[in-house]
Amino acid sequence: MTTQRLQALAGCETAEMRRVAERESVTTAVLMNALAEGSVVIPANPRHKMLDAQGIGSALRTKVNANIGTSIGSPGIEYEMKKLSTALEAGADAVMDLSSSNTDDIIEMRRRVVALSPVPVGTVPVYEVAVQAREKQGRAIDFGIDDLFRAVQRQAEDGVDFITVHCGLTREAVERLKNQTRVAGIVSRGGALIAAWMCHNRKENPLYEYYDRLLEIAREYDVTLSLGDALRPGCTADATDRAQMQELIILGELVQRAWDKGVQVMVEGPGHVPLDQIETNVRIQKSVCRDAPFYVLGPLVTDIALGYDHITSAIGGALAAYYGADFLCYVTPSEHLGLPTPRDVRQGVIASRIAAHAADVARRVGGACERDHALSEARRNLDWKTQVEMAIDPVRARQMRRARNPEYTDECSMCGEYCALRVFRQYVE
Secondary structure: OOOOHHHHOOOOOOOHHHHHHHHOOOOOHHHHHHHHHHEEOOOOOOOOOOOOOOOEEEEEEEEEEEEEOOOOOOHHHHHHHHHHHHHHHOOOOEEEEEEOOHHHHHHHHHHHHHHHHHOEEEEEEHHHHHHHHHHHHOOOOOOOHHHHHHHHHHHHOOOEEEEEEEEOOHHHHHHHHHOOOOOOOOOOHHHHHHOOOOOOOOOHHHHHHHHHHHHHHHHHHHOEEEEOOOOOOOOOHHHOOOHHHHHHHHHHHHHOOOHHOOOEEEEOOOOOOOOOHHHHHHHHHHHHHHOOEEEEEEOOOOOOOOOOOHHHHHHHHHHHHHHHEEEEEEOOOOOOOOOOHHHHHHHHHHHHHHHHHHHHHHHHOHHHHHHHHHHHHHOOOOOHHHHHHHHHHHHHHHHHHHHHHOOOOOOOOOHHHHOOHHHHHHOOO
């Protein structure tokens, strides 16, 4: 089996390439060149039969990911499947199953998501390994190296399209982190598990030491590697520090090694970043990682917006995408507070989609400007039907229009007969 990258390097056009080119209004030749250069990925495990391929990377629309998954405190699989439906209805371009409840539920959840999701599906294999270790050994860090790679293999066989793997966290980095003053330490769950495993076993990170073994699995199933940022800043005070930068340098080296093996790869980024540091973070990543697609969590631009972190994230996400980030991981209103509800999921997806679209308008990609223009023309003409259809969330727009304008007049209930557009047309035009 071959990968989308190897096919592009060989000049072979795939069905997935044609679909992405159609979606993005670019030629397949342009897309294949970007795939060959590594600036675009198409996460498309051939075992994911429901997949409607998406492209992530330079000159394409900014994509949005939604996280779902069972946990010890969640009501169960059916509740999380409702979140999957909600995320898809809200327009998520990808979903990640971050289940961490028990082994049986993790496996069932993953297989159901892959079976039902038309968008790329991602996972974090170390979660499954940690849960299995806790169930069998009593501690999440009591797992073997083979256990970890068996989990990666199993998830690839199940049809997962991309996996987060914290390969850039080394023993040296952990030791340096101990000597560095950091407010929040390690906030990445996968990163914390790997760091704990290294400290407990006094061994190197197996995902780094045996990276070639990981590449073999990724190449066999065309699983895109999402190189996780284990040392991402968990608060604005920790942003752009030595630990984060050291890991990024290592990730840049691992990107090249993945490309050399024909494996698709993208790089994950922060986290919590003040507004004035977002451009710096994106430009450094794009330079160090040679324009590999950049996948960011937010970033959140302040730490105090509890209950509103979807807004905090959208502010940072819009800036990050404008400066070159390619993939935004949504943040819900319940971030830092508790398990998100389906309503939280919807709000998180919409907020991130607004951020992504705002950046696409500024970057003039993906027909974003044309969509804004079409809605503006409909607004000028008081064409409410078209306005609602062109809205980023037509469901909410339609509900609000009907609820607040029960007479269905041409104007809205805010201005009524004093509508500026109507007055302008009647007396000025």
